[in-house]
Amino acid sequence: MNIQFRTGVQQDQLAETKTAIADCDIHPARATRTELYPYLASRWHGHLETYDKHPYQGMMEGPPYPKAQPNASRRDAYPPEGGPQGSSLSFMQQQHLDPNHVVLGVLNPLATGQGLRNHDLAAAICSAINDWQIEKWTSKDSRLKASIVVANEDGPTAAAEIRKRGGDKNFVQVLLLSRNVEPLGQRRYWPIYEAAEEVGLPVGVHAFGFGGNPITASGWPSYYIEEMVGHSQCQQTALASIVLEGVFERHPKLKMIMIEAGFGWAPSLSWRLDRSWQRLRSEVPHLKRPPSEVIRDHIFWTTQPMEDPERRDHLFDVIDWIGWDKLLFATDYPHWDFDEPSRVLPAGVSDANREAFYLNNARKLYGLT
Amino acid sequence: MTSPIAGGVDCDLHPAVPHLTSLLPYLNDYWRDQVTTRGMTDLVSQSYPPNSPISARPDWRPAQGKPGSSLEDMKAQALDRFGLGYGICNPLFGVQMVFSEDMADAFCRALNDWLAKEWLDQDARLRGSIVIPVQNIEKSVAEIERCAADQRFVQVLMLVMGDMPLGKRIYWPIYAAAERLGLPIGIHAGSNYHNPPTSVGWGSYHIEDYVAQAQAFQTQLTSLIVEGVFARHPKVKMVMLESGFTWLPSYLWRLHKFWRGIRMETPWVDRAPLEIVRSNIRFSLQPIDAPPDPATLNRLFDHMQSDELLLFSTDYPHWQFEGDQVLPEGMSTDLVRKIMIDNPHATYGRLRQRVNQETTP
Numbered sequence: 059m060n061i062q063f064r065t066g067v068q069q070d071q072l073a074e075t076k077t078a079i080a081d082c083d084i085h086p087a088r089a090t091r092t093e094l095y096p097y098l099a100s101r102w103h104g105h106l107e108t109y110d111k112h113p114y115q116g117m118m119e120g121p122p123y124p125k126a127q128p129n130a131s132r133r134d135a136y137p138p139e140g141g142p143q144g145s146s147l148s149f150m151q152q153q154h155l156d157p158n159h160v161v162l163g164v165l166n167p168l169a170t171g172q173g174l175r176n177h178d179l180a181a182a183i184c185s186a187i188n189d190w191q192i193e194k195w196t197s198k199d200s201r202l203k204a205s206i207v208v209a210n211e212d213g214p215t216a217a218a219e220i221r222k223r224g225g226d227k228n229f230v231q232v233l234l235l236s237r238n239v240e241p242l243g244q245r246r247y248w249p250i251y252e253a254a255e256e257v258g259l260p261v262g263v264h265a266f267g268f269g270g271n272p273i274t275a276s277g278w279p280s281y282y283i284e285e286m287v288g289h290s291q292c293q294q295t296a297l298a299s300i301v302l303e304g305v306f307e308r309h310p311k312l313k314m315i316m317i318e319a320g321f322g323w324a325p326s327l328s329w330r331l332d333r334s335w336q337r338l339r340s341e342v343p344h345l346k347r348p349p350s351e352v353i354r355d356h357i358f359w360t361t362q363p364m365e366d367p368e369r370r371d372h373l374f375d376v377i378d379w380i381g382w383d384k385l386l387f388a389t390d391y392p393h394w395d396f397d398e399p400s401r402v403l404p405a406g407v408s409d410a411n412r413e414a415f416y417l418n419n420a421r422k423l424y425g426l427t
Numbered sequence: 428m429t430s431p432i433a434g435g436v437d438c439d440l441h442p443a444v445p446h447l448t449s450l451l452p453y454l455n456d457y458w459r460d461q462v463t464t465r466g467m468t469d470l471v472s473q474s475y476p477p478n479s480p481i482s483a484r485p486d487w488r489p490a491q492g493k494p495g496s497s498l499e500d501m502k503a504q505a506l507d508r509f510g511l512g513y514g515i516c517n518p519l520f521g522v523q524m525v526f527s528e529d530m531a532d533a534f535c536r537a538l539n540d541w542l543a544k545e546w547l548d549q550d551a552r553l554r555g556s557i558v559i560p561v562q563n564i565e566k567s568v569a570e571i572e573r574c575a576a577d578q579r580f581v582q583v584l585m586l587v588m589g590d591m592p593l594g595k596r597i598y599w600p601i602y603a604a605a606e607r608l609g610l611p612i613g614i615h616a617g618s619n620y621h622n623p624p625t626s627v628g629w630g631s632y633h634i635e636d637y638v639a640q641a642q643a644f645q646t647q648l649t650s651l652i653v654e655g656v657f658a659r660h661p662k663v664k665m666v667m668l669e670s671g672f673t674w675l676p677s678y679l680w681r682l683h684k685f686w687r688g689i690r691m692e693t694p695w696v697d698r699a700p701l702e703i704v705r706s707n708i709r710f711s712l713q714p715i716d717a718p719p720d721p722a723t724l725n726r727l728f729d730h731m732q733s734d735e736l737l738l739f740s741t742d743y744p745h746w747q748f749e750g751d752q753v754l755p756e757g758m759s760t761d762l763v764r765k766i767m768i769d770n771p772h773a774t775y776g777r778l779r780q781r782v783n784q785e786t787t788p
Contacts, residue, residue, distance in 0.1 A: 244628075271626060283693060
C-alpha cells in the first residue's frame with residue numbers, strides 16, 4: 059500500500075463507497091466439474107472423462123506454478139453453499155457487487171477452451187462457456203456483461219463464434235489471453251480481429267494463458283512470483299507484436315484492452331517502440347504511424363493490480379502519459395490480489411478524472427452510456 | 428546539448444571480430460582444423476545483423492568489413508571524440524549460440540585472447556569483458572579465473588537471453604567466481620536463440636527481437652532477485668548493458684507489490700527489490716527509451732529515485748544517438764559526473780587498480 063494512500067483514507071472511503079463503479083475484470087467460476095456439460099454435446103462428456111483438456115502444459119490438475127492461495131482466490135470468497143470462489147452469483151452480489159456499488163461488471167472466464175491443443179474441444183468448450191455466462195450470470199443480473207471466449211488458436215472457428223454472438227447484447231467484448239502459441243499479432247489470429255471489428259466489439263487481452271512457450275525468453279523460471287511478474291513482460295511483447303504486425307492498420311476501428319497486466323510499462327514500451335521504429339521502419343513498411351500513436355488510439359488498460367509507487371506523483375506522471383481516458387477500473391474479484399475500490403486512487407485526482415477512471419471510460423468503451 | 432566531461436568511462440563498446448577465421452591464430456591445432464575442414468561459417472547473431480540500421484550508425488559504418496572492427500575508427504569516433512578515460516569492450520561474437528560445450532570453450536578462450544592482444548594491448552584506455560562458455564559452468568569458471576589474472580579484464584559478460592533464467596542455481600559458481608575476483612557480471616542484450624526470443628513465441632521481425640530485449644532484462648532481473656543471488660553473493664554487481672532503463676521504475680513497482688504479497692515463497696529475499704537494485708544492479712545509459720524533451724526525462728530520473736544506477740555508454744558502433752548527443756538534453760552537471768565517472772568507478776573496482784606491464788593471458 060502506498061504510504062500516501064493512508065492519510066485520510068477513512069474519509070475517502072466513506073465518499074468512495076457511494077460512487078458507482080465499473081469492474082472490468084471479474085472471474086466467474088463453475089461450482090462443479092460438470093457444470094458445463096448441459097452446454098456441451100454428449101460426445102465431449104466422454105472425451106473429457108477419458109482424456110481431459112490436454113492443454114499446452116504438463117499438469118493434469120492445476121497450474122504449472124502452484125498459486126499463493128487455493129484457486130489464486132481470496133480465502134473469504136468461498137460461497138456459503140459450497141463450491142470454489144466466484145462460483146455463486148448470490149454470494150458475488152452480496153460480497154462484491156452490492157457493497158462496492160458495481161453498476162457494470164465484465165465477466166472474464168479464465169478456465170475455458172483457450173489454450174487447449176485439441177482445437178475441436180477448444181471450440182466446444184468456448185461455445186459452452188458463452189452459453190453458460192448468459193444462463194448463469196448475465197440473464198440473472200443485468201449489471202453483469204459477458205465476454206465472448208473463442209478457440210484462440212483456430213482463427214476461422216473463433217471468428218465464426220464472434221459473428222454468432224456479436225449481436226447479443228449480453229456480450230461486450232471478445233476475450234483472448236496474452237500467452238498463445240505465437241505472439242498475438244501473428245496472422246493466424248487475424249480472423250479474430252477482423253470479426254471483432256465487424257461486430258463492433260473490443261478485444262480484451264487478459265494476462266495468462268498457455269501456448270507452450272516458456273514464460274521468459276530464457277526458459278522456465280522457478281517460482282510463482284516470476285510467473286506473476288512475467289505476465290507483464292508477456293503482455294508487452296504480445297502488444298508489440300500486435301502493433302508491429304499492423305493489426306490496427308488493417309482494422310482501424312478495432313479497440314483492445316490490456317487486462318490485469320499492469321499499465322505502468324505502457325509509456326516505456328511506447329517510447330522503445332517509437333525509437334526502434336525510427337531506425338527500423340523499412341522492415342515494417344505496413345506500419346505507417348509511430349507505434350506510440352497507435353497505442354494511444356487503440357489501447358485501453360485495466361487497473362488491477364494497481365501500480366503502487368511510493369510517491370503518488372510518480373503514479374500521476376504515468377497516468378498523464380497514458381491518458382486518464384484510457385484506464386478502466388478493475389478489482390479481479392475473487393482473486394487474492396483483489397484491488398479494493400475505495401483505496402486504489404490516492405487523493406489529489408479531479409472529480410472528472412476520478413469518474414472517468416471508475417466508470418465513465420468503461421461505459422463509453424463498451425457502449426453502455 | 429549536454430556535453431560529456433573528459434576522462435569518462437564508456438561501459439559499452441563493441442569491437443567486432445572480423446570473421447571466425449580471425450580467431451584461428453588463437454585456437455589450438457584441433458580447433459583450427461575443425462574450423463577449416465568443416466567449413467564453419469562466421470558466428471554472426473541475428474540479434475545484430477551487420478547491415479541493420481541499429482548495428483552501426485551511418486557515419487560510423489566502415490567502407491568495408493564489420494562495423495566496430497577497426498581500432499582506428501573506434502579511437503576517432505568514440506575514445507577521442509568523447510574524451511574517454513576508459514572504454515570497456517564487450518564483444519558480441521556469437522559464441523553463445525554454439526551447442527557444443529567444448530567448441531564454445533575453445534572459441535571463448537580464443538576470443539578473450541584476441542581481445543587482449545588486438546585491442547587491449549593496442550590502446551591503454553581499453554578494458555575488456557571476459558566472454559564465457561556459458562554452455563558449461565565449470566569451463567566458464569575456469570575461463571574467468573584464467574582471464575582475471577590480467578587486470579585489464581574488468582567484468583564477465585553474459586547475454587540476457589539464454590537456455591535458463593540467470594538466477595537459477597546452476598549459474599551461481601559463475602557469480603561466486605566473479606564476486607571473489609572483483610568482477611561485475613555484465614549482462615548484454617542478445618540471445619542464443621535456444622528459446623524463442625520473446626516469452627510469447629517467435630515474432631516475425633528483427634524490430635520485435637530488438638524491442639523484446641527490454642522485456643528479457645525485466646524477467647532476468649526478477650529471476651536474479653527472487654532466486655536469492657544477492658542474498659548469497661551480496662558483493663556481486665551486475666550491469667545491464669544496452670537494456671534501456673526507463674522500464675525500471677514501473678517494473679519495480681510491480682515486482683515489489685508481488686514480493687510483498689507472496690514473499691513466503693522466496694523467504695531468502697530479505698531486502699526489498701528496490702534496495703537490491705540500488706545496491707547491486709547498474710544500467711548502461713544507451714539506449715534511452717524516452718521522448719527527447721528534458722521534462723519527461725527528468726521525471727523518469729526522479730522515478731528511479733537514485734542517481735547511482737546509470738553508467739555512461741555510447742554503445743559504439745550501434746546507432747543510438749546522433750552527432751555528439753550521447754547525453755540527453757537537460758541533464759545536470761552533477762548527474763553527468765556521476766554517470767560518466769563516479770558510478771562506473773564505483774562499479775568496476777578494477778579500474779582503480781594500476782595496470783603494470785600488460786600481458787596477454
